Amino acid sequence: MSAPETVEEADRAVLVAELDVIRARLRGDDPAEAATGLATARGRVEGATFLDDIARGFGLTPFERAVLLLAAGPELVGETAQDIAAAGGDPRPTFALALAHLPEPHWSALTPHGPLRRWHLVRSVEPATPTRSPLVVPERVLHQLVGAGHLDAELARVARPVPEPQEPPAPLAAAAAGTADAWAEGRIVALTGPQPGNVLAVAAAAARAAGGRRLYRISAADVPRGSEGRERFLRLLERESVLAGCGWALDFDDARDEDAAALIRALPSLDVPAVVLGHEGPPPEGAVRITVPRLGVPERGAALREALDRRCRPGAAPPPEESARAAGVFDLSVPDLEAAAGEAARGADLWTACRLRARSGFPGAARVVEPRAGWDRLVLPETQLTQLRALVGAVRHRTRVLEEWGFGAGATRGLGTTALFAGPSGTGKTLAAEVVAKELGLDLVVVDLSQVVDKYVGETEKNLGRIFDAAEDGSSVLLFDEADTLFGKRTEVRDSHDRYANLEVGYLLQRMESFRGLAVLTTNARSALDQAFLRRLRVVVTFPYPDPAAREALWARAFPARTPTDGLDPRRLAALDLPGGAIAAAALTAAYLGAERGGVSASDVAAATRWELAKSGRPGGGG
CATH class of the missing domain: 3.40.50.300 (P-loop containing nucleotide triphosphate hydrolases)
Structure with missing residues (x-):
């Protein structure tokens, strides 16, 4: 007993049957028999085929659809090349062959602005002779026709998938809904906000709301700089949005000013669900600007609690008061809350996980210190x-x-x-x-x-x-x-x-x-x-300047308990007019002086204090 036919196999049968109709026309045969076979194959398929989706997504006319299938024919069914060669003299089809043999022909299918060439669904081997040039189908499109789609290789080198979002808190959900509504009107969205993690989470949630799309992030610095390369790249984004159901986040953080300006000017022609991130200047013409807010403490606490309950084993999540305290202190974005919850589920301390997640955002002018002094x-x-x-x-x-x-x-x-x-x-x-x-x-x-x-x-x-x-x-x-x-x-x-x-x-x-x-x-x-x-x-x-009693206490604590000392009298040392910072520095210097002999002596401290006094131009010493 044979295995039941898969969806891909049924789709491919329709593709081959539709190609049989075109081959019959090329041979000059009556296509009625092939059309009957196509109807039979269609009857075994529920819903649209992959070719149907491509034709609808790019708005192909029946003639353009037939040209695409004809160009892919030699790769799909080997005998197609023989039929093409018999009809036109070359094993690869041309627009001239299509105009002569396919129904409802129209010249606009050949133009650069027609969907076949605009979105690189077919490629002319010799663009200078558009009617006589052999036509080929790019590998990406060919794989999509047979249901083996994958991200375009050129885009895959620079595009990074954004993790699928959980249901966002209400303020972020509102921003995501506004983004999806703007996309439905054919408009690009400039997303801004104080926390890049929340901004990206909103974009991912909007992509999911817009037909279950997957969001990919691309650095604007990776977009080709020349006008021709940039235009081709934008068209590939549009093609992939139809083929793979993608949304795009263009991140301008690392882009040079002149490159960013050129790309912003080009973006109004981009007809895909897209957001602009990290651009401080004017948005693309016609774009909608949406600000993603910080979450309030209640929403942040609820998001962290939900993530912990989802990720931790039953009964192993930190207690609610612990997560509420962490959420009240650390104003983390939703992705960082998710990451902290994941670390807690693996046994990490929740407070420490949140603190480490919050540590990464400081610029070079700030130095993060993990405090140790009590x-x-x-x-x-x-x-x-x-x-x-x-x-x-x-x-x-x-x-x-x-x-x-x-x-x-x-x-x-x-x-x-x-x-x-x-x-x-x-x-x-x-x-x-x-x-x-x-x-x-x-x-x-x-x-x-x-x-x-x-x-x-x-x-x-x-x-x-x-x-x-x-x-x-x-x-x-x-x-x-x-x-x-x-x-x-x-x-x-x-x-x-x-x-x-x-x-x-x-x-x-x-x-x-x-x-x-x-x-x-x-x-x-x-x-x-x-x-x-x-x-x-x-x-x-x-902070007062230390008096003798305070200086005595400072000297008493200046040397750790493990430091071997000999003959040091904190009361006598307190007579020296030194503040606490100078006392700590003198103690460390004395420790280095005494390390060679295995202990700190009064003479070591005397030398160290003289040097500290000399820093401020004061004579003196002691020990």
């Missing part, structure tokens, strides 16, 4: 320690206060926590920021102001904006050391440089108020800061 490293008066603990509490309970208790309802500014640590150099300001970050279980992001400040107008604001955007995602602790160099007093406007410097400060004031994370600024000169800026700070912690 409260035992700080030597400060109780007042300052209480302020620091209150600062930790403000960040830790932000979701409860702003979301559950309603303080954040309707507000867009003043929701973040910004602290100023002011005091002389070496008094522990940077160390305190590290302690706060460790207590919160967050990364410490140290901003290099030398790379942030740019002499070109507007670039400083852009650099800071990228840092703040990344910090919003990860709820990291942002540390601006010696912030008075950037957040200084606004000056009287004497020239354009003063005006732009004041604009930078104004931008910073606005961004700090809307920032939802924790930003710590340190300064050695509080009086140098702009007063309007100081009023917007939630917490100001003054």
Whole structure:
């Protein structure tokens, strides 16, 4: 008993039967018998064949459909070449042969703008003689005709499939629906938003809503630069959209300005479901601009919980309060929430998985530090320690206060926590920021102001904006050391440089108020800061210069318990006028001096402290 006929086999039988009708016409035979065979083959197929889909998708006329099948004929049925050669003298068909033997012929099928040539469904071997040139069918189209379709080889080299999305949260679903509606009107969509992961998730969801399409991402930098190559590439995108049911996301992040501008000008001719990503300039003509928002804490928490329940074994998912706490702190995109849930399902700590996912977005001007210092490293008066603990509490309970208790309802500014640590150099300001970050279980992001400040107008604001955007995602602790160099007093406007410097400060004031994370600024000169800026700070912690009692405590903690020491007296060392940072540096120097002998002596410390005092031009020493 033979196996039942597959869908592909039934489709191929229709294809061969339809080709038999064309071959009969080429031989000059009555096509009625072949037409009866075609009707029989058609009766075994439910719905459209692959050739039907191609003809409908590209709007082929009956004549153009027959030309496509005739051009593919020698590859489908070997005897077709003999019939073609007998009718036209060449084993490959030509447009002249088709015009002479196929019904309903029309000259427009030969033109470059006709569907056969526009979308490269057939190719003229000798384009200079369009009627007499042999016609061939590209391999991609031939495979599609027999149901063995795959992504075009040229596109496959640069296109990356975007993972199939889960059902997105309501705000993203609304953006996806708007994108699909714009595509239905034949319009390209420029998608923007603060989180590229959510933007791409919206594009993928829109593709699925638009007929179950698969989204592919292509870097604009990989699109050919010349006008002819670029035009051909866009037509291949259109062809593949019909053959494989694709949607396209064109990512402009890495494109050169001149290439991006040329591609943007060319895109209005692209008739496919497509979105533009990462383009900061004007969108393509006629495009719809849709902004993808950040998710609120409730939607983010629900998305993370759903991902955990789906990925973890029954009963193995982290408890709801743990996932709610992570979602309240880490403003991750939907793909990152999915990835974090996957790592948790494999046994990783959920909080750590979320923190690591949030770490990757910082630009080069920011350095991510995993904090290690604890409260035992700080030597400060109780007042300052209480302020620091209150600062930790403000960040830790932000979701409860702003979301559950309603303080954040309707507000867009003043929701973040910004602290100023002011005091002389070496008094522990940077160390305190590290302690706060460790207590919160967050990364410490140290901003290099030398790379942030740019002499070109507007670039400083852009650099800071990228840092703040990344910090919003990860709820990291942002540390601006010696912030008075950037957040200084606004000056009287004497020239354009003063005006732009004041604009930078104004931008910073606005961004700090809307920032939802924790930003710590340190300064050695509080009086140098702009007063309007100081009023917007939630917490100001003054770090005093250590008195003898504090210096004694600092010396007592300067050497780890495993360090062998001999004859060191913290009380005697405290008589030296050194701040905490200098004491830590002297202790490390002394340790290196004593390492050769296997222990740190008083003379090692004396030498190290003399060198520290000399840094500030002060004589002295001790030990």
